[in-house]
Amino acid sequence: MKEVASAGRIPAPEQMKKKLIDYCKSINIDLTGIVAAEPFTDFEKAWRRQVERGFISGFEEKDIARRVNPFLTLESAKSIIVCLFPYFTGDACETPSNRINLSKSAWSIDYHIIVKQKLEMIALFLKQHIDNFEYKCFVDNGPFSDRYLAWRAGLGFWGINNCIITDRYGSYVFIGYIINNYPFEPDKPRERTCLQCFNCVKACPGSCIPGDFTINPQRCKSYITQKKGPLSPLDVEILKKTNLIWGCDVCQEVCPHNKNIERTSLAEFLRDLKFGFEYNELKQVSNREFLKLYRNRSFSWRGKGVLLRNYEIINEKCK
Ligand code: SF4
Numbered sequence: 001m002k003e004v005a006s007a008g009r010i011p012a013p014e015q016m017k018k019k020l021i022d023y024c025k026s027i028n029i030d031l032t033g034i035v036a037a038e039p040f041t042d043f044e045k046a047w048r049r050q051v052e053r054g055f056i057s058g059f060e061e062k063d064i065a066r067r068v069n070p071f072l073t074l075e076s077a078k079s080i081i082v083c084l085f086p087y088f089t090g091d092a093c094e095t096p097s098n099r100i101n102l103s104k105s106a107w108s109i110d111y112h113i114i115v116k117q118k119l120e121m122i123a124l125f126l127k128q129h130i131d132n133f134e135y136k137c138f139v140d141n142g143p144f145s146d147r148y149l150a151w152r153a154g155l156g157f158w159g160i161n162n163c164i165i166t167d168r169y170g171s172y173v174f175i176g177y178i179i180n181n182y183p184f185e186p187d188k189p190r191e192r193t194c195l196q197c198f199n200c201v202k203a204c205p206g207s208c209i210p211g212d213f214t215i216n217p218q219r220c221k222s223y224i225t226q227k228k229g230p231l232s233p234l235d236v237e238i239l240k241k242t243n244l245i246w247g248c249d250v251c252q253e254v255c256p257h258n259k260n261i262e263r264t265s266l267a268e269f270l271r272d273l274k275f276g277f278e279y280n281e282l283k284q285v286s287n288r289e290f291l292k293l294y295r296n297r298s299f300s301w302r303g304k305g306v307l308l309r310n311y312e313i314i315n316e317k318c319k
């Protein structure tokens with residue numbers, strides 16, 4: 001295992017944290033926090049309970065040890081840098097709501113591309129200041145719960161809808177993190193929770209928000225829109241409840257914490273927006289053409305067939 005900060009470049013952790021935060025701000029990331037690299041014992045308990053209840057999507061890391069122990073991902077880990085990437089477009093969206101059928105999270109170029117690029121910029125900056133800096137960056141593809149990390153890093157508080165909510169940008173934030181071998185000073189989690197108005201519980205099309213800060217992903221419309229293979233009658237019923245053919249924004253749209261929020265600080269989330277598909281756009285394009293046109297969009301990873309299926313179910317089109 002390499003030790004950080006060999007002779008010549010030994011920045012003090014408090015100075016280095018300030019440099020990190022300042023650098024993140026210079027690239028328009030204004031929500032950055034730190035989690036100490038240590039086993040997430042509190043999370044492990046909650047996660048095991050979720051697994052017992054079947055409240056998992058199947059996209060999460062399956063090995064519980066890797067999910068809760070940072071050292072199994074980076075042996076030399078000392079801390080995890082967590083960054084939030086707000087994506088609310090505000091008045092950049094003037095499209096009539098009946099022409100929107102993609103979730104807000106999918107309007108821009110694929111957030112995985114945008115976030116990964118920013119995380120790599122941060123890591124490169126740190127490599128220039130810290131000798132033997134080791135790291136791994138993740139956005140959605142990491143072993144840990146990114147929402148848990150965002151909460152632990154003090155960047156937001158839990159909503160009953162299981163989202164992390166920030167004061168400035170509400171819950172419309174993507175989460176990325178960098179596990180690394182530098183001992184940045186950890187931040188403290190926020191003690192408050194959401195207003196607990198239960199709007200999200202009442203409005204959820206999948207009735208999958210029980211009210212205890214968890215959700216059942218198996219009944220979440222967002223998950224169902226990404227599901228391949230045959231859908232159950234219940235899946236179809238849930239899909240039909242709202243018009244989005246990819247994702248679901250209901251529990252965020254009804255949340256009072258998402259009123260009067262600021263629009264994204266990142267220009268990348270305001271460019272090349274695509275709000276929805278017309279039926280013929282999907283029906284007439286070949287699979288190959290679809291992938292060529294939309295390979296840099298987050299809705300494309302399941303292919304055209306899943307989107308077309310969703311469209312046809314929701315709009316009751318004959319196949
Ligand atoms: S995304 Fe939609 S279906 Fe999923 S929990 Fe929120 S409101 Fe319910």
Ligand code: SF4
Nearest residue numbers: 159194197198200255
């Ligand atoms: S809608 Fe109400 S209960 Fe749901 S997350 Fe927002 S404040 Fe909490």
